[in-house]
Amino acid sequence: MLFNSLSFLLVFAPLAFGLFFLLGLRSNNLALLWLALASIAFYAWWIPAHTVILLISISLNYLAGRLILKAGPIGSPARKRVLAGAVALNLLALAYYKYAGFFVTTLNDAVNGSWQVPDIILPLGISFFTFTQLAYLVDTYQGKVSESKFSRYLLFVTYFPHLIAGPIIHHKDVMPQFDKPNTARWCTVNVAAGLSIFMIGLFKKVVIADGLAPYVGPVFDGAATGVPPSMLVAWGGALAYTFQLYFDFSGYSDMAIGLSLALNVRLPFNFNSPYKAQSIIDFWKRWHISLSTFLRDYLYIPLGGNRLGGFRRYSNLLITMLIGGMWHGAGWSFIVWGGLHGSYLMINHAWRHFRNGLAAPAGPLERFLGWSLTFLAVVLAWVFFRATNFSDALAVLQGMAGLNGLGTTMLVSPGGSARDYLPVLGVSALLLWIVATRPNSQEIVSRHLVEESHFKLIDHPSDARAWRNPHIGAALALGVLTAVALIHISRPTQFLYFNF
Numbered sequence: 001m002l003f004n005s006l007s008f009l010l011v012f013a014p015l016a017f018g019l020f021f022l023l024g025l026r027s028n029n030l031a032l033l034w035l036a037l038a039s040i041a042f043y044a045w046w047i048p049a050h051t052v053i054l055l056i057s058i059s060l061n062y063l064a065g066r067l068i069l070k071a072g073p074i075g076s077p078a079r080k081r082v083l084a085g086a087v088a089l090n091l092l093a094l095a096y097y098k099y100a101g102f103f104v105t106t107l108n109d110a111v112n113g114s115w116q117v118p119d120i121i122l123p124l125g126i127s128f129f130t131f132t133q134l135a136y137l138v139d140t141y142q143g144k145v146s147e148s149k150f151s152r153y154l155l156f157v158t159y160f161p162h163l164i165a166g167p168i169i170h171h172k173d174v175m176p177q178f179d180k181p182n183t184a185r186w187c188t189v190n191v192a193a194g195l196s197i198f199m200i201g202l203f204k205k206v207v208i209a210d211g212l213a214p215y216v217g218p219v220f221d222g223a224a225t226g227v228p229p230s231m232l233v234a235w236g237g238a239l240a241y242t243f244q245l246y247f248d249f250s251g252y253s254d255m256a257i258g259l260s261l262a263l264n265v266r267l268p269f270n271f272n273s274p275y276k277a278q279s280i281i282d283f284w285k286r287w288h289i290s291l292s293t294f295l296r297d298y299l300y301i302p303l304g305g306n307r308l309g310g311f312r313r314y315s316n317l318l319i320t321m322l323i324g325g326m327w328h329g330a331g332w333s334f335i336v337w338g339g340l341h342g343s344y345l346m347i348n349h350a351w352r353h354f355r356n357g358l359a360a361p362a363g364p365l366e367r368f369l370g371w372s373l374t375f376l377a378v379v380l381a382w383v384f385f386r387a388t389n390f391s392d393a394l395a396v397l398q399g400m401a402g403l404n405g406l407g408t409t410m411l412v413s414p415g416g417s418a419r420d421y422l423p424v425l426g427v428s429a430l431l432l433w434i435v436a437t438r439p440n441s442q443e444i445v446s447r448h449l450v451e452e453s454h455f456k457l458i459d460h461p462s463d464a465r466a467w468r469n470p471h472i473g474a475a476l477a478l479g480v481l482t483a484v485a486l487i488h489i490s491r492p493t494q495f496l497y498f499n500f
Helices: 005-022 028-044 050-071 075-112 128-142 149-159 171-178 187-215 216-223 230-263 289-300 311-328 332-358 366-388 392-400 418-437 441-448 452-456 472-487
Strands: none
Touching: 005 028, 005 452, 028 050, 028 075, 028 149, 050 075, 050 128, 050 149, 075 452, 128 149, 128 171, 128 289, 149 171, 149 452, 187 216, 187 230, 187 441, 187 472, 216 230, 216 392, 230 366, 230 392, 230 418, 289 311, 332 392, 366 392, 366 418
């Protein structure tokens, strides 16, 4: 079920929210049980059979968590063995569903083999619910968390706002909020702020991201069928994808965070204006924050982080980003994308080390050049992220370099001329100005509706403390965005990150 579908907006959401708050008047535990059951129904809407896979994964990881707690004290060999076995089972399941075909195809190409694997339909959100549970297992091993109630663990994993495409959540951050006695009680501030963030995210997705989609496919599909894009077309397609992916995924994250906030549960913000970043290091502190934090805490730091010298630091960065690339998809193009960002980070850290030795602070020109170079590097890497394979990505990059002509090449499939991409370049320039200079969703809501500190609270706030005096212009603007989004909601759509 999609957040931007009529079945969600008109059927699921009213039932899920209505019964949650009604049951909350009687029992917080009963309301939370209903929320878990509603979340399972939300997941089952897509492919019901995959719900069995999800529930098996949840049951086994819950048992693994209990075994870790009983295996011995923190750091004991028995406790390590249980953790290692549980992590291995999770990674094996993920490897089978997500990477079996890729591994077999790569092996066949390497040894001229003919092995085959059956067609495997990827369970929706498997990367997200697997990583969420891996974090829980490691935190349990380290003594940071424990969960004795299966119903609570079920809710932790299946909680529908984050289940399909994140953000990746941590037990210690979310579950204490569910256990507050008034979590299932209506809070006007949270509902108003949550719905505001949700509608901004909905507009991002159905108007901007889906509006750019028709200009992305022809460029990359044309390259795949041997039609080299001209410079104008290639840049138009690459920039369209740069903003399509951002507004698709940040729009989904806004909707997830907004829905959860309306339920009195604060999920971590997943985006903090990443295209404002003045370095790749800064970019990864702003883009898909829950994933970059996960990779840092559960991969980069355990590998040694920056504690073992410069060479190990750079190799750990590269390994982390290569695995981050593989997490997104089973294909060499994703590995190249991860390798590029790993290389970017290595260069950025080396430059930062050199720059810190200079006495002069960075001036406006240096900051602008840093932002420009960062954005260009991100755009070039996105080409590999979107392309089906390495050769298709190179064809698009050749077009961007002007090797296929400046703008006269015609697209054969599905059709269109280079002139069609002139408006795309104009729209891309406008969107770049917006994402690089304007406030993001959280900033908009906190400036015009709710105090920013409210987003950091866990306790149920009083309306008097949290409310701002809403600006009538902001309310009208939000109403217009909502109306435009609802007009476009029937257009065919999918969330890009559902594929990852």
